[in-house]
Amino acid sequence: MKNNKDNIRCFKFFGKFAWQNDKKYYAFLILNIIVNSLSPFVTILGTQYLIDEIADESKRNMFWIVFWVAFICIGSFICSNLKKWTGENISRIGEKFDRIFKTNLCMNCIKMKFKNTEDTDVLDIIKNAERALNETGQVNGLITALANIITKFFVALGVVVLVCTRIPWLMIPVIISFAVNSYTTSKVNKGRRKFFKEMSNVERGSTYFNTELQESRYAKDIRLYDASEIFEKKYDGYVDRIYDTSKKYFMGFLKYWNVNNIFYSVSDMTIYILLVVNIFNKTISIGEFSSLFQATGEFASAIRNIVNSYLEMNYTSSVLKSYIDFVESVAVEDNEFDSSAAENGLSDNITLEETEDILANFDKCEIEFKDVSFKYPNTEKYILKNVSATIKAGEHVAIVGQNGAGKTTFIKLLCHLYDNYEGKILINGREAGEYSFREYIRLLSVVFQDFRLFAFTIKENVTVFEDKKVDLDEIYKIAGIEDWINSLEEKDSTHIYKMFVENGVEPSGGQAQKLAIARALYKNAPIVVLDEPTAALDPISEYEVYKNFDKLVHGKTAIYISHRLSSCRFCDRIIVLENGLVVEEGSHEELMENEKGLYFNMYNVQARHYS
Numbered sequence: 162m163k164n165n166k167d168n169i170r171c172f173k174f175f176g177k178f179a180w181q182n183d184k185k186y187y188a189f190l191i192l193n194i195i196v197n198s199l200s201p202f203v204t205i206l207g208t209q210y211l212i213d214e215i216a217d218e219s220k221r222n223m224f225w226i227v228f229w230v231a232f233i234c235i236g237s238f239i240c241s242n243l244k245k246w247t248g249e250n251i252s253r254i255g256e257k258f259d260r261i262f263k264t265n266l267c268m269n270c271i272k273m274k275f276k277n278t279e280d281t282d283v284l285d286i287i288k289n290a291e292r293a294l295n296e297t298g299q300v301n302g303l304i305t306a307l308a309n310i311i312t313k314f315f316v317a318l319g320v321v322v323l324v325c326t327r328i329p330w331l332m333i334p335v336i337i338s339f340a341v342n343s344y345t346t347s348k349v350n351k352g353r354r355k356f357f358k359e360m361s362n363v364e365r366g367s368t369y370f371n372t373e374l375q376e377s378r379y380a381k382d383i384r385l386y387d388a389s390e391i392f393e394k395k396y397d398g399y400v401d402r403i404y405d406t407s408k409k410y411f412m413g414f415l416k417y418w419n420v421n422n423i424f425y426s427v428s429d430m431t432i433y434i435l436l437v438v439n440i441f442n443k444t445i446s447i448g449e450f451s452s453l454f455q456a457t458g459e460f461a462s463a464i465r466n467i468v469n470s471y472l473e474m475n476y477t478s479s480v481l482k483s484y485i486d487f488v489e490s491v492a493v494e495d496n497e498f499d500s501s502a503a504e505n506g507l508s509d510n511i512t513l514e515e516t517e518d519i520l521a522n523f524d525k526c527e528i529e530f531k532d533v534s535f536k537y538p539n540t541e542k543y544i545l546k547n548v549s550a551t552i553k554a555g556e557h558v559a560i561v562g563q564n565g566a567g568k569t570t571f572i573k574l575l576c577h578l579y580d581n582y583e584g585k586i587l588i589n590g591r592e593a594g595e596y597s598f599r600e601y602i603r604l605l606s607v608v609f610q611d612f613r614l615f616a617f618t619i620k621e622n623v624t625v626f627e628d629k630k631v632d633l634d635e636i637y638k639i640a641g642i643e644d645w646i647n648s649l650e651e652k653d654s655t656h657i658y659k660m661f662v663e664n665g666v667e668p669s670g671g672q673a674q675k676l677a678i679a680r681a682l683y684k685n686a687p688i689v690v691l692d693e694p695t696a697a698l699d700p701i702s703e704y705e706v707y708k709n710f711d712k713l714v715h716g717k718t719a720i721y722i723s724h725r726l727s728s729c730r731f732c733d734r735i736i737v738l739e740n741g742l743v744v745e746e747g748s749h750e751e752l753m754e755n756e757k758g759l760y761f762n763m764y765n766v767q768a769r770h771y772s
């Protein structure tokens with residue numbers, strides 16, 4: 162029952178997909194079914210008539226001998242070429258579908274809600290969808306299984322007519338072996354489904370070893386901490402788990418495959434005996450002996466094929482439905498904010514120019530956190546507790562506090578990367594849901610601590626493929642990377658990293674950070690945030706970068722996070738966070754008056770350190 166439900170769901174989804182993407186796929190499929198259904202009978206009937214023509218000396222006629230030889234040869238040639246031609250086209254179009262699915266999976270992962278990127282349930286759904294695409298033939302696997310069932314049904318029907326008009330009980334051994342085959346294959350498939358489920362968690366872990374850990378960003382730490390051995394051990398553990406799980410299942414499958422093979426052999430033997438007895442009794446001719454033996458073989462193989470294709474189809478849909486689950490759960494949860502955005506008629510189908518027009522009205526932005534409390538999804542601890550703070554339009558504010566105080570979390574909530582907070586976060590008196598996604602993200606230029614550069618050119622990293630009428634050289638100059646870029650042969654057309662080109666560059670920590678800051682400057686949003694992206698800079702350079710940046714973003718609302726409190730002295734106001742609570746607030750001078758305060762203490766400890 163469940164199988165049929167999965168099958169219907171998958172055929173609706175993938176069948177519609179194939180129809181919408183390439184209708185020729187169905188034309189090739191229908192032709193393939195016709196040719197495959199007819200081709201066995203070319204040999205079965207051709208050889209019967211040919212043998213009878215040769216065997217019966219009294220009626221032997223050269224014309225008919227040549228005719229039947231030509232019939233078999235030309236018929237088989239045409240059939241095999243048509244099968245090949247349609248089959249190749251079906252696979253070629255199937256490969257195109259494969260690429261579309263994989264691209265969709267990748268694009269949906271890039272676009273899905275940020276919180277999903279950390280949710281292990283969602284990560285499992287994604288992993289299963291990816292495995293479903295890799296481990297099944299997708300549309301091709303599913304639809305060709307159905308096509309196979311239809312083809313083999315016609316073949317079996319033809320054989321039944323042929324056999325039943327001559328020796329009906331020849332069908333008995335065939336039917337017994339078919340029943341055994343159905344039983345064993347259904348058992349194996351049940352096991353395969355369980356195996357797929359059991360492996361999803363293991364697969365996610367092994368992907369970490371197989372792909373992520375091989376990336377260059379891990380290379381230094383692995384070498385310097387001599388971590389290769391421990392990784393090897395951990396990886397071996399995973400490999401052992403994969404091996405043990407596969408062994409457990411496949412040993413079980415082997416038992417069924419053996420039973421199957423025994424029944425096939427017994428069935429073939431019985432058919433031979435029955436046919437030989439009929440030859441002795443002269444109830445069939447030698448030609449009929451040949452055609453009946455071939456026909457029962459075809460019938461047995463057609464029935465096995467129907468059962469296998471049906472079970473394969475069930476298995477494929479049970480696995481492939483993971484992709485539909487992904488599309489229907491994760492993929493639909495794209496970057497649209499709360500449903501309130503949609504209710505307010507705010508769609509993301511607005512052009513860049515329209516967004517720019519809207520932004521012209523957002524020259525100044527006031528930010529207000531109203532009694533905001535927040536726990537990360539699937540965790541129990543409050544990271545921010547009843548945080549209330551107003552950052553006035555054009556004000557430059559620093560958020561400081563010890564490690565883990567909640568500073569980055571404050572920024573992530575401002576960016577609306579999570580929506581499960583209590584309280585209200587307002588920009589110019591409106592919550593995120595009252596903006597469209599594009600509008601909202603255009604309000605913010607943020608450089609996070611753990612920003613990432615893309616393996617594209619320097620220019621593409623700064624502009625993120627958006628062509629604004631802005632003097633890029635000026636931006637490079639302000640960000641302090643002008644000299645570095647000018648020293649490169651291909652200037653800002655130089656690729657970062659070597660992923661796509663051989664002469665890509667590996668920027669230093671400081672150059673990378675300045676590049677990320679250039680990106681934020683280029684975006685030119687009314688709210689700018691530097692979440693300590695300058696850790697790789699020395700204190701003097703950091704102070705310089707912050708000061709220059711601050712001059713440049715004059716008039717905009719700016720938030721700075723830094724552990725070096727001296728870098729933020731110039732801010733209009735400093736908010737001090739401790740364990741998710743706002744514990745102090747004021748200008749540098751005001752905070753320094755409170756000698757018992759956290760800021761005073763932190764500042765003095767650092768001042769001693771730097772002096």
Ligand SMILES: Nc1ncnc2c1ncn2[C@@H]1O[C@H](COP(=O)(O)OP(=O)(O)OP(=O)(O)O)[C@@H](O)[C@H]1O
Binds near residue numbers: 567569
């Ligand atoms: N995605 C996450 N899931 C669960 N907990 C998280 C997540 N990100 C951060 N945390 C936890 O939230 C707390 C605050 O983290 P946050 O990054 O906001 O601190 P921070 O003040 O910016 O620290 P630092 O100065 O070290 O950058 C920490 O205890 C951290 O472990």
